[in-house]
Amino acid sequence: MIDLYLWGTANGLRASLALAECGLEHRVHKVDITKGEAKKPEFLKLNPAGAIPVIVDRDGPGGKPLTLAQSGAIVVYACEKAGRFIPTDPRRRALAAQYFAMAASDVAGTSGTIFRLEFVVPEKSAANVEFFKQILLNYFRVIDQHLAGREYLADEMSFADLMLYPNYAARGPLLEAAGGMEHLRAWAARMAARPGVQQGMNP
Incomplete structure (x- = not known):
């Protein structure tokens, strides 16, 4: 347990x-x-x-x-x-590691910075918030391009997808307003349909 x-x-x-x-x-x-x-x-x-x-x-x-x-x-x-979600193929495992790192550092770090600028720091700046929102959207656009022709980040469900999805869900309104990124949206729909994801997102 x-x-x-x-x-x-x-x-x-x-x-x-x-x-x-x-x-x-x-x-x-x-x-x-x-x-x-x-x-x-x-x-x-x-x-x-x-x-x-x-x-x-x-x-x-x-x-x-x-x-x-x-x-x-x-x-x-x-x-x-x-013993799940770790690709055995070396190329797929390398891709999973790359996008796991991107989700953990670039995406999560920038999303966290936006939260702090909006709600934590004593002096608020709309310009600074917008600056980091655009950086975050650029990361998601890079991921969107990578997902073209792929169902998951490493061509199969992996630890990278588990790492990225909660930040995608948290930034839903921002992504919806930005539009586009159809490959990313299709990936998110596949993730959201999984019973384990549904359970995990509602603990």
Whole structure:
């Protein structure tokens, strides 16, 4: 049994999505970051950084418990534990690694910057928000071009798709307003139709 500690952010949903798609039995514990619950002593024992998501796998490697933070690490761990969504073909695995990294750094990092500029920083700047929105849209357009003729990022469902989808879903209004990107939209529709994705996005 895996205990999953999360809140309904893109970071948290990546972990939930991976566990659900991999078919790994887990219990969900909501950690309300808007109320500072991730900074409480009991949670800091799990992750001293005070950030979700975190998993505690009671049956980790070697049969020993494992506590793991960082959504990307949890996605990869879940896929390896389940033996799913890691392409065996070297070229496909390399593509999965490339787009996993793009989702984790470029897409998620820029999306997080937009959130902070809109809601966290004391001095708001519409120009700065728009600047980073255009950067994010450019990343999605690059992914859209890559998906032409492909069903998934690595030609088969992989850990890269699990990493990207929650940020796509979180930025739905921005993408809808931008228009285009039909290959990306078709990919998102395929993802949304998967039972594991539906479960993982609604923990």
